[in-house]
Amino acid sequence: MASAMGTKRFQTVFDYTKWGCDIAVTCQCGHKALLDTKAITKTCVVKGLDTRMPAIKARLKCKACGSREVRCAPVER
């Protein structure tokens, strides 16, 4: 899986949708969440938000500890 993923670029939330991937978010506390990219894309379009990953990541916050130190990784649906 790692090699196949290496050829894909995930710069915006649209890239995740394009490759049929959701976003796996892992916090420094160990809490994990899976984000539905279709839902995020819709929210971004409706609210006119930045769809680039650094901007998406900046809006994320851990529900368990409130930290913003989270990592995002693509996960195939």
Ligand SMILES: [Zn+2]
């Ligand atoms: Zn956390």
